[in-house]
Amino acid sequence: MNFDQLGQSWRDENQTVSAEEHLEHHVKTTRSVERFTGSIFRRDLIESLVCLYLIYTFGSMLFNKGLIASTALPSVFVFGVVVNVLGSVYVCYRLNRARMSTPQPKVDAPMREYVETELTRVEKQMALLRSVHLWYLGPFYVGVNAMFLSYDGFCIEFVIAAAAVTALYAFIYAMNRHAESTSMRLIRDELTWMRDQLDEKEGTPPASYDPVAAGKETLRFVLRWFLILITVGVGGALLGWWLDVDYPKRSPFDAVRWHENQPEVRLNDEWFRLVSIDGVTADEIVEYCDWTYFQKSRKRFEEDLVEVLTHMGHEPDEAVTLVVSPLDGDEPVTLQNVPMSEKKRWRIKNAARLREEKTEAD
Incomplete structure (x- = not known):
């Protein structure tokens, strides 16, 4: 074999290996997208069932005259309940709308169309998590705090309850942003690279998923927020204990x-x-x-x-x-x-x- 034949043989072999690697990466990405789609469907199903339960629970409170009359601010209580009911309806609509607005690609669709469609679906889910504080947490934050406020007005119990709700909602927000910036972003990067390869653009494949590193990052995230929630809870309990005075229960009247x-x-x-x-x-x-x-x-x-x-x-x-x-x-x-x-x-x-x-x- 002369040098020209050796060079051509090396190029043919290298192209074959590269094509096999790309095909393997495409199959891996497709399976990741399928798992992601399944998890989104299960999440939306569970969230929708929870929303229906909340609509029933909060809605029944509107017809409980004794419960409404027992609050210090009945109009504020009714406002909070209505906000929670409407928030549940909107959350159910927003979740399913984001998932169904871009239909799944057909089985016989070209690869380029499949990648483009799935990329759009993933980006919509990422946008959903980035704005979770507005459409998901916001209505319930207003509604729940309004209900707490209605019981005894603006008092130390309300301040402690509002602080606990704020810490819990901050944790939920951070958890959603963590998912958006890790697993979802990885799938988006893989689909983007896959699209570029189909367009014959140069580029380096995204970093492969490392379950050990991802597990450590998730553990650190959970521990940070666990400590924050514990601190808020203990601090609220200590504040309530310090401010709570057991006044004598006496009266001069018969x-x-x-x-x-x-x-x-x-x-x-x-x-x-x-x-x-x-x-x-x-x-x-x-x-x-x-x-x-x-x-x-x-x-x-x-x-x-x-x-x-x-x-x-x-x-x-x-x-x-x-x-x-x-x-x-x-x-x-x-x-x-x-x-x-x-x-x-x-x-x-x-x-x-x-x-x-x-x-x-x-």
């Missing part, structure tokens, strides 16, 4: 009833119109409760009077000075050293519970 927005109290066996407690007028106390506890203002006045007065800057002692006015319109009467007891408070709470049960029965 019973409480309401005439319009004016509290009437019973002392021994006689009813009076309340004027003030330790110099704090009843109108001031009621106004504070209305602005702070909304729909639960009367409940807080009746059952948590010590806490209310303490927050107003007038922490009561074990006995208080009451100024009351008889219901027949006589001059106000000042009562000194009226004892506050837990027994009276529990009697008031039980009376309120019986009223609620009677109202629900009617």
Whole structure:
């Protein structure tokens, strides 16, 4: 064999090996795309079932009048529930729309058309994950926090709950971005290189998938966010423990009833119109409760009077000075050293519970 024949033989052999490598890479990429398509279908199916369950669960809350009435801000609660229902509908639509807007290529489609179609489908899924905070997390973030806010208004419990929701949603967002920047990007790069090869463009194949390296990266990602969530959870618990004060459950009244927005109290066996407690007028106390506890203002006045007065800057002692006015319109009467007891408070709470049960029965 002369040198010319040797060179030609080497080129023919090299082209054969290169063609076999390209064919092997094409088959590998095609199988990766098929697995990816299957995983997307399963994800959308599970998410759609969850959305249907959420629509049913949140939707049933709209017809539970007792649940709505038990919140401090019923309109905010209804708003949060409606947002969650609409968010569930939109998430279900958006997931299936992104998957079905570009139909799968036909079995007998040319290779170039197959690659182009699958590349479009992968890029749509990547765009979906990049904007997951807007179409997926955003509606539920607003709806869930609105429901938390509706129970007792803006309080420390709401702050802790909102912080926990924020940390959880940040983890979900980071998890989706991690998937977009690793496995999905690898499939996109493989399809892009495959398209360039079909167009006879020069280029280097993308780095092959390394399961060991990918596993280590995923483990580091999970550990980072696990520590973040643990820190937020422990921090929220410590903050709640530090700010949570166990106020005495006492009351100076034997019973409480309401005439319009004016509290009437019973002392021994006689009813009076309340004027003030330790110099704090009843109108001031009621106004504070209305602005702070909304729909639960009367409940807080009746059952948590010590806490209310303490927050107003007038922490009561074990006995208080009451100024009351008889219901027949006589001059106000000042009562000194009226004892506050837990027994009276529990009697008031039980009376309120019986009223609620009677109202629900009617």
